[in-house]
Amino acid sequence: MNPILYFWVFLKASLFSTGGSGNLPSIHADLLARGWASDGEFGEALTIGQISPGPSGLWVISLGYLTDGLRGSLLALLAILLPPMLILGVERLYRRIQHHPAVEGFVRGLGLAVVGVFVVAMFGILQSAGISPRTVTIAAGAVGLALTRRVPVIGIVALAGLSGVLWR
Numbered sequence: 001m002n003p004i005l006y007f008w009v010f011l012k013a014s015l016f017s018t019g020g021s022g023n024l025p026s027i028h029a030d031l032l033a034r035g036w037a038s039d040g041e042f043g044e045a046l047t048i049g050q051i052s053p054g055p056s057g058l059w060v061i062s063l064g065y066l067t068d069g070l071r072g073s074l075l076a077l078l079a080i081l082l083p084p085m086l087i088l089g090v091e092r093l094y095r096r097i098q099h100h101p102a103v104e105g106f107v108r109g110l111g112l113a114v115v116g117v118f119v120v121a122m123f124g125i126l127q128s129a130g131i132s133p134r135t136v137t138i139a140a141g142a143v144g145l146a147l148t149r150r151v152p153v154i155g156i157v158a159l160a161g162l163s164g165v166l167w168r
Contacts, residue, residue, distance in 0.1 A: 001036055001068060003075060010060060010079030020056045021046070027060070031067065041066045138163045
């Protein structure tokens with residue numbers, strides 16, 4: 001078992017997940033494909049993670065131990081700790097330079113990019129659901145409510161869902 005590749009499997013899953021057991025599908029697919037873990041070891045690690053005190057994401061350390069002993073548990077621990085530590089470092093740097101004109105411009109541009117991604121995703125969803133006057137009206141209403149900034153996002157989602165169910 002290549003320790004660098006083993007570490008990368010856990011780091012990649014940690015970078016692209018939201019924590020807890022959100023990294024489970026990625027780790028499961030990668031370790032099973034390489035023959036480095038079994039479904040039984042995943043079951044054991046998840047069980048240990050659930051009965052142990054502390055954050056639920058620590059099941060990864062148990063999996064590391066079950067699949068590669070002490071070295072595996074240390075590599076898994078390091079891999080799940082690096083992304084949050086990176087975020088803390090970026091946040092600390094941002095606090096120092098947040099008022100610099102270049103940083104303010106970057107943040108404004110990032111906001112525009114997020115809006116662009118949202119619009120592309122919205123059109124993709126509309127196309128997959130079948131564009132109809134009903135879906136366009138619901139989407140436009142949701143965007144309109146979002147632009148007022150007076151209705152919380154969860155309220156907009158709930159209203160859009162209720163509109164879709166009631167308007168058949």
